[in-house]
Amino acid sequence: MKKVVLSVVAAFAVSTASVFAADMPAKAPKVAPAAAPSPWDIAFGAAIMNDYIFRGVTQSGHKPSVAAYFEPRYNINSNFQLYAGISGESIKFANNAAAEIDFYGGVRPTFGPLAFDFGFWYYYYPGGNCYGAGPLQTPAPSGDCGPAIFPQGNVAKSVASFYEVYGKVAYTWTDWVFGANFYYSPNFLNTGADGEYLSGTIKFTAPEKMALGPFGWYVSGEFGHQWLGTSDAFYGCNSPTPVVGAKGTCLVNNPNGIPYADYNTWNIGFGLTWKVFTLDLRYSDTDLSKGNCNAFTSDPTATGVSNVTAINGGAGSSWCGATFIAKLSADLTLGSLK
Numbered sequence: 001m002k003k004v005v006l007s008v009v010a011a012f013a014v015s016t017a018s019v020f021a022a023d024m025p026a027k028a029p030k031v032a033p034a035a036a037p038s039p040w041d042i043a044f045g046a047a048i049m050n051d052y053i054f055r056g057v058t059q060s061g062h063k064p065s066v067a068a069y070f071e072p073r074y075n076i077n078s079n080f081q082l083y084a085g086i087s088g089e090s091i092k093f094a095n096n097a098a099a100e101i102d103f104y105g106g107v108r109p110t111f112g113p114l115a116f117d118f119g120f121w122y123y124y125y126p127g128g129n130c131y132g133a134g135p136l137q138t139p140a141p142s143g144d145c146g147p148a149i150f151p152q153g154n155v156a157k158s159v160a161s162f163y164e165v166y167g168k169v170a171y172t173w174t175d176w177v178f179g180a181n182f183y184y185s186p187n188f189l190n191t192g193a194d195g196e197y198l199s200g201t202i203k204f205t206a207p208e209k210m211a212l213g214p215f216g217w218y219v220s221g222e223f224g225h226q227w228l229g230t231s232d233a234f235y236g237c238n239s240p241t242p243v244v245g246a247k248g249t250c251l252v253n254n255p256n257g258i259p260y261a262d263y264n265t266w267n268i269g270f271g272l273t274w275k276v277f278t279l280d281l282r283y284s285d286t287d288l289s290k291g292n293c294n295a296f297t298s299d300p301t302a303t304g305v306s307n308v309t310a311i312n313g314g315a316g317s318s319w320c321g322a323t324f325i326a327k328l329s330a331d332l333t334l335g336s337l338k
Contacts, residue, residue, distance in 0.1 A: 047329035056265030056286035061092035081108040094298035095128035095156040117168040130158035152315035192232025199224030221268040228260035261292040290316030
């Protein structure tokens with residue numbers, strides 16, 4: 001009997017010892033330190049829209065346009081980012097260029113709620129043709145410039161490419177963002193005229209508690225002013241008397257070019273967001289008259305003879321007027337995919 005009891009006690013002791021041993025803290029295995037997050041990131045996306053509007057003026061002839069971009073980024077630290085990118089849009093210019101390819105880069109420093117952006121942007125428009133107006137131009141068109149084909153006498157250079165430098169600032173306060181932007185080009189759209197653009201923006205992004213079902217939403221707007229200088233002689237003419245329906249300075253004898261009209265532009269819109277997708281619905285307009293719009297854009301579809309201004313002979317363009325834009329876009333970063 002004693003042997004049986006001793007055996008049971010011994011078994012219990014072995015069992016209990018093994019349980020206690022299992023509960024004892026084991027020596028932690030050596031784990032390699034977590035790799036520091038990469039300072040590199042890439043943003044990319046695409047969009048489709050019923051009209052491509054740039055500062056109140058259509059770039060696609062009020063026709064649909066598609067766009068895409070690719071933007072590598074390098075974060076020196078959490079408050080200072082370097083970036084460079086390439087983007088492209090389908091367009092319809094007066095010189096028949098059908099694509100815009102943009103090359104850009106800059107720096108984005110942040111200081112608390114203040115975010116800055118300073119950079120350089122080059123707008124490249126390949127495939128353009130030159131359309132001249134013969135003896136009305138001073139000097140006469142070069143050998144590679146075809147004859148005028150636009151009934152209202154508008155002319156267009158084969159090259160519209162140009163560059164801008166810019167500075168932006170945005171201040172975030174709760175769900176609101178207030179911004180200001182300034183752009184400068186010494187040769188806007190290769191017309192020979194310098195250009196400066198200044199605008200203010202405001203955006204309200206609804207907090208999660210105000211979501212519309214699965215959708216986030218926002219409202220935003222912008223008001224801007226575009227200053228424009230005088231074009232080069234390509235757009236001037238040496239007609240001593242008004243030429244009804246003709247382009248720009250053919251209204252007067254001004255062989256040195258067109259002193260383009262400055263203008264205001266504004267837009268306001270509402271957007272829905274879902275995951276990486278955004279549907280933006282926006283109204284855009286300018287205060288450019290149809291005549292001054294024609295002088296600035298060389299719109300080949302301009303019509304009429306009554307839109308006479310100090311810089312326009314009579315034809316009028318709708319390329320700068322009120323328009324509604326619906327844009328569906330997708331925007332991602334490599335960081336957001338991890």
